[in-house]
Amino acid sequence: xxxxxxxxxxxxxxxxxxxxxxxxxxxxxxxxxxxxxxxxxxxxxxxxxxxxxxxxxxxxxxxxxxxxxxxxxxxxxxxxxxxxxxxxxxxxxxxxxxxxxxxxxxxxxxxxxxxxxxxxxxxxxxxxxxxxxxxxxxxxxxxxxxxxxxxxxxxxxxxxxxxxxxxxxxxxxxxxxxxxxxxxxxxxxxxxxxxxxxxxxxxxxxxxxxxxxxxxxxxxxxxxxxxxxxxxxxxxxxxxxxxxxxxxxxxxxxxxxxxxxxxxxxxxxxxxxxxxxxxxxxxxxxxxxxxxxxxxxx
Amino acid sequence: xxxxxxxxxxxxxxxxxxxxxxxxxxxxxxxxxxxxxxxxxxxxxxxxxxxxxxxxxxxxxxxxxxxxxxxxxxxxxxxxxxxxxxxxxxxxxxxxxxxxxxxxxxxxxxxxxxxxxxxxxxxxxxxxxxxxxxxxxxxxxxxxxxxxxxxxxxxxxxxxxxxxxxxxxxxxxxxxxxxxxxxxxxxxxxxxxxxxxxxxxxxxxxxxxxxxxxxxxxx
Numbered sequence: 001x002x003x004x005x006x007x008x009x010x011x012x013x014x015x016x017x018x019x020x021x022x023x024x025x026x027x028x029x030x031x032x033x034x035x036x037x038x039x040x041x042x043x044x045x046x047x048x049x050x051x052x053x054x055x056x057x058x059x060x061x062x063x064x065x066x067x068x069x070x071x072x073x074x075x076x077x078x079x080x081x082x083x084x085x086x087x088x089x090x091x092x093x094x095x096x097x098x099x100x101x102x103x104x105x106x107x108x109x110x111x112x113x114x115x116x117x118x119x120x121x122x123x124x125x126x127x128x129x130x131x132x133x134x135x136x137x138x139x140x141x142x143x144x145x146x147x148x149x150x151x152x153x154x155x156x157x158x159x160x161x162x163x164x165x166x167x168x169x170x171x172x173x174x175x176x177x178x179x180x181x182x183x184x185x186x187x188x189x190x191x192x193x194x195x196x197x198x199x200x201x202x203x204x205x206x207x208x209x210x211x212x213x214x215x216x217x218x219x220x221x222x223x224x225x226x227x228x229x230x231x232x233x234x235x236x237x238x239x240x241x242x243x244x245x246x247x248x249x250x251x252x253x254x255x256x257x258x259x260x261x262x263x264x265x266x267x268x269x270x271x272x273x274x275x276x277x278x279x280x281x282x283x284x285x286x287x288x289x290x291x292x293x294x295x296x297x298x
Numbered sequence: 299x300x301x302x303x304x305x306x307x308x309x310x311x312x313x314x315x316x317x318x319x320x321x322x323x324x325x326x327x328x329x330x331x332x333x334x335x336x337x338x339x340x341x342x343x344x345x346x347x348x349x350x351x352x353x354x355x356x357x358x359x360x361x362x363x364x365x366x367x368x369x370x371x372x373x374x375x376x377x378x379x380x381x382x383x384x385x386x387x388x389x390x391x392x393x394x395x396x397x398x399x400x401x402x403x404x405x406x407x408x409x410x411x412x413x414x415x416x417x418x419x420x421x422x423x424x425x426x427x428x429x430x431x432x433x434x435x436x437x438x439x440x441x442x443x444x445x446x447x448x449x450x451x452x453x454x455x456x457x458x459x460x461x462x463x464x465x466x467x468x469x470x471x472x473x474x475x476x477x478x479x480x481x482x483x484x485x486x487x488x489x490x491x492x493x494x495x496x497x498x499x500x501x502x503x504x505x506x507x508x509x510x511x512x513x514x515x516x517x
Binding site for chain 2: 201207209210
């Protein structure tokens with residue numbers, strides 16, 4: 001077992017030596033892989049931030065129930081309170097509603113609407129059970145009440161945002177899969193060129209009794225190292241991107257009075273990216289070497 | 299040690315390299331395989347090392363029937379043979395030590411045993427002290443000696459050489475062939491493909507003659 005690890009360590013050190021001997025093509029390949037991985041990773045981080053940001057805006061599935069104008073609001077509120085699935089109710093009278101509207105829209109003190117108030121009474125209903133299905137069922141029940149003109153679910157925009165985020169996630173997955181495949185092909189091609197340049201070495205190793213596994217080993221290390229370094233390069237690109245965006249996000253925060261901070265990848269996600277890069281590099285090298293070895297077999 | 303029976307070899311484009319070739323070489327024997335260029339000497343050696351497979355016929359080397367040997371067993375079979383080429387096939391980006399150590403490393407040997415064996419092999423070929431240098435810093439004869447050290451470092455029972463003196467002058471050729479004879483004296487079976495008649499006359503060893511892919515005699 002010790003001899004096995006010693007052999008691997010020797011091959012690994014030789015691979016590092018090969019890297020050092022020809023740094024220019026290696027660095028270019030690493031940068032190419034880094035940029036290839038940075039695109040889907042950057043989009044993924046963007047989606048993560050959007051998702052995090054939207055968490056703070058999410059209502060808890062309350063319903064706005066609009067009453068008939070000029071109706072008996074007090075009785076209507078009592079009826080709504082008795083509907084199964086209703087946890088609490090809060091009545092907003094037309095007068096209060098107009099006041100809140102004027103405050104929120106900055107039209108207070110402008111004498112708009114005069115004595116005429118166009119707003120109906122509104123009951124804000126908190127459902128006993130959260131969740132889109134329960135809220136939708138409750139909304140249907142409330143719509144059936146005689147004094148109710150309109151029921152609006154505050155979850156609608158959240159559902160739309162979730163759907164948009166799901167589309168975004170799927171797009172990132174597809175992009176990552178496509179670029180991952182491209183990365184495997186890039187590394188397979190790079191390894192193929194390296195294998196071709198070492199034809200004499202491979203034939204000598206075969207001649208002295210080297211197995212395919214022995215011949216393959218240094219190329220797999222090269223692939224995994226190149227892929228891993230490419231992933232590290234992608235993390236650096238991402239970090240630089242986040243630093244570049246920090247200023248504009250701070251300005252946006254000041255404008256909205258918010259305190260949002262852009263988040264990057266967690267340590268676990270960063271490690272996963274490194275492992276993914278190394279694995280894709282290993283796979284590309286494995287494909288290229290397997291092909292070359294098959295051609296040399298008798 | 300080596301037995302070829304009715305061996306034929308035809309290459310994909312139709313060239314018939316060998317036609318009904320057969321000879322035996324006993325364990326501990328030394329022989330020259332000779333004939334003009336294109337006689338099929340190199341093809342015979344390639345078939346013995348299983349770098350090629352015969353189109354027809356039977357080849358037995360060190361107890362292995364090569365026609366039946368599966369591809370996955372090839373590396374382990376090749377570890378029983380030492381091969382020396384005219385162009386020595388050294389890896390110039392590796393040191394002399396690393397070149398000679400290669401058969402031991404591929405066999406899974408590490409550490410002190412490798413060092414001990416490599417230095418002993420270099421000592422035998424008169425290159426002790428040159429192990430840290432590049433093969434490119436050596437003369438043609440010295441490079442051939444490194445090739446011989448590499449072929450023998452793992453102590454194979456069979457050594458085959460394809461025109462090992464082809465690029466060397468007469469004095470260096472004598473040195474190299476004497477080295478082979480020395481190894482043969484220690485029990486290694488040696489088969490050398492050459493058209494150097496001077497060496498054949500000098501050593502008075504057995505000669506297997508080929509001509510245009512046919513056996514011309516095995517004296």
